[in-house]
Amino acid sequence: MIVERKELSLAERLYLPAVVNGFSVTWRHFKRTVFEGRNAAKETSDGYYPEVPWKVERGYRGAPYLVRDQEGSTKCVSCQLCEFVCPPKAIRITPPGPDGPPADRDNAEKMPKEFEINMLRCIFCGLCQEVCPEEAIFLQKDYSLTGLSRAEMIYNKEKLLSLGGTHAGTQKWRHKLDEARAQEAFPIENRPAAH
Amino acid sequence: MDWSFLLFSVVKIFVVFSVVMTMVAYAVLVERKVSAFIQDRVGPNRTTPFFAKFIPVLGPLLTRWGIFQPMADALKAILKEDYTPGHVRKIYFWLAPAIAMVPALLTLAVIPFGSQLGAQKMVIADLDVGILYTFGIVSLGVYGIVLAGYAANSKYPFLGGLRSSAQMISYEISMGLSVIPIFLMVGSLNLSDVISHQSGNLFHWHIFQQPIAFFIFLIAAFAETNRLPFDLPEAETELVGGYHTEYSSMKFALFFLGEYAAMISVSAMMVTLFLGGWTLPFFGLDQPATSLGMGLLHILIFLAKLCCFLVLIIWVRWMLPRFRYDQLMDLGWRRFIPVALANIVVTAAVLLFAKS
Numbered sequence: 204m205i206v207e208r209k210e211l212s213l214a215e216r217l218y219l220p221a222v223v224n225g226f227s228v229t230w231r232h233f234k235r236t237v238f239e240g241r242n243a244a245k246e247t248s249d250g251y252y253p254e255v256p257w258k259v260e261r262g263y264r265g266a267p268y269l270v271r272d273q274e275g276s277t278k279c280v281s282c283q284l285c286e287f288v289c290p291p292k293a294i295r296i297t298p299p300g301p302d303g304p305p306a307d308r309d310n311a312e313k314m315p316k317e318f319e320i321n322m323l324r325c326i327f328c329g330l331c332q333e334v335c336p337e338e339a340i341f342l343q344k345d346y347s348l349t350g351l352s353r354a355e356m357i358y359n360k361e362k363l364l365s366l367g368g369t370h371a372g373t374q375k376w377r378h379k380l381d382e383a384r385a386q387e388a389f390p391i392e393n394r395p396a397a398h
Numbered sequence: 399m400d401w402s403f404l405l406f407s408v409v410k411i412f413v414v415f416s417v418v419m420t421m422v423a424y425a426v427l428v429e430r431k432v433s434a435f436i437q438d439r440v441g442p443n444r445t446t447p448f449f450a451k452f453i454p455v456l457g458p459l460l461t462r463w464g465i466f467q468p469m470a471d472a473l474k475a476i477l478k479e480d481y482t483p484g485h486v487r488k489i490y491f492w493l494a495p496a497i498a499m500v501p502a503l504l505t506l507a508v509i510p511f512g513s514q515l516g517a518q519k520m521v522i523a524d525l526d527v528g529i530l531y532t533f534g535i536v537s538l539g540v541y542g543i544v545l546a547g548y549a550a551n552s553k554y555p556f557l558g559g560l561r562s563s564a565q566m567i568s569y570e571i572s573m574g575l576s577v578i579p580i581f582l583m584v585g586s587l588n589l590s591d592v593i594s595h596q597s598g599n600l601f602h603w604h605i606f607q608q609p610i611a612f613f614i615f616l617i618a619a620f621a622e623t624n625r626l627p628f629d630l631p632e633a634e635t636e637l638v639g640g641y642h643t644e645y646s647s648m649k650f651a652l653f654f655l656g657e658y659a660a661m662i663s664v665s666a667m668m669v670t671l672f673l674g675g676w677t678l679p680f681f682g683l684d685q686p687a688t689s690l691g692m693g694l695l696h697i698l699i700f701l702a703k704l705c706c707f708l709v710l711i712i713w714v715r716w717m718l719p720r721f722r723y724d725q726l727m728d729l730g731w732r733r734f735i736p737v738a739l740a741n742i743v744v745t746a747a748v749l750l751f752a753k754s
Contacts, residue, residue, distance in 0.1 A: 221718075222717070222718065225717040225718055226713075226717060228717075229436045229713065229716060229717045232435070232436050232437065232438055233432070233435045233436050235438070236434075236435040236436075236438055236439075236440075237435050241438070242438050242439060242440050243437075243438040243439060244439075244440065246438075251440070
């Protein structure tokens with residue numbers, strides 16, 4: 204695509220109107236903050252940041268944490284898609300392997316043995332959340348992550364799960380589980396006779 | 399050797415240096431505050447040294463104004479790790495901050511910052527070639543930046559160094575040309591003579607007699623001090639930090655101090671050349687002082703004018719966007735140099751007619 208570039212008018216080429224304009228804008232803001240005592244912190248919040256924490260709006264992309272389902276079991280099934288998609292390679296998943304512990308919920312094949320997110324590398328892009336087929340990882344509202352060492356900033360599975368809390372969303376395979384349970388409980392004697 | 403001359407010179411150097419360093423520190427604070435106000439923020443308002451608690455009403459007020467902030471800044475610059483990356487050219491890397499800093503301070507030597515205190519003229523070196531000396535020293539300032547860009551041995555500083563060398567050399571020409579009309583009128587290169595030439599009437603100030611020269615000098619001064627809208631060598635948004643990307647701690651602080659000291663010295667030059675230096679055309683304040691009080695008043699007048707320019711330079715930084723590189727060069731070479739040359743010719747012609 205070729206963008207038409209307009210010929211600048213004399214006033215624009217002289218640059219001086221832009222200077223005058225710039226001064227009027229900056230002066231307006233200066234006057235407002237200095238003489239009227241208004242500033243962004245006062246207008247949008249009850250005070251200044253460290254004392255009055257910032258109100259995080261919905262849809263904010265904060266730190267990614269793992270979530271549990273309503274029954275308190277890990278949602279992650281260790282498929283490693285997030286690890287694969289993560290642009291800065293901040294996620295590292297250790298799968299349980301063939302002899303690892305079984306998943307802590309029914310109808311999940313496995314769950315991660317270890318799940319680490321390096322919060323120093325994470326860029327809060329949200330691709331992990333987007334790619335997750337199990338809705339197990341979400342970008343949550345934490346925006347001020349601090350630690351005293353690099354090791355401290357690598358969050359392990361336990362920490363991620365405890366920070367993530369419970370996700371009250373859909374349980375994707377719930378109906379399958381219910382069906383399977385219903386199947387097991389279905390009294391065979393009552394089954395209509397085969398033709 | 400005249401011992402009293404030596405003694406008074408040392409005292410003057412010491413006082414000027416400490417005043418300038420304090421002004422640099424507080425210019426940084428003003429910059430932060432002004433930028434905050436323009437952007438609807440509050441700026442630094444928390445630094446509280448232990449003794450601020452014991453000052454009854456003033457303590458919290460000073461804290462809110464950020465008066466203690468420069469102390470914290472300085473402490474931080476001194477205490478931080480001074481890291482030298484492995485890939486730099488060590489000698490130049492160490493040399494560059496000093497070379498960037500020193501010229502800015504050296505130019506202050508010839509500025510008459512007041513008339514007289516007692517029998518002492520309030521100028522460190524009353525050179526007859528004052529302005530030539532200034533331009534000579536100012537052009538050394540570019541070496542600090544170019545060396546820093548070269549020594550860092552990585553791409554962004556290198557680009558910054560290249561840009562600054564081109565920019566500063568081109569604008570030095572228009573800067574030098576713009577002041578020639580002043581010296582045609584004054585007939586001397588001595589800065590004290592420039593000031594006495596502007597005494598008497600407000601309209602004797604060269605800003606009213608040579609507005610074009612003032613305008614070109616002002617804009618060239620922005621370019622020479624690497625301030626927005628001409629901060630291409632630094633250009634945080636595109637070159638990380640430009641020539642000082644690889645610097646940390648005290649070496650970075652030296653570049654920072656150098657930038658602000660250059661602002662002060664260039665403002666002092668403008669006050670001297672165009673705004674009548676320490677004079678005011680009322681109440682006989684345009685004659686050298688006869689009493690101590692008058693002498694001090696003259697110094698205060700000079701400092702007040704200087705601060706006006708500092709605020710102007712700081713304000714412009716938060717007002718205008720950065721020029722593109724070709725626009726900068728176009729402005730320097732194709733607009734200002736011809737205009738400055740024409741200004742010289744016209745001034746010379748007018749002076750010739752006025753004489754004959």
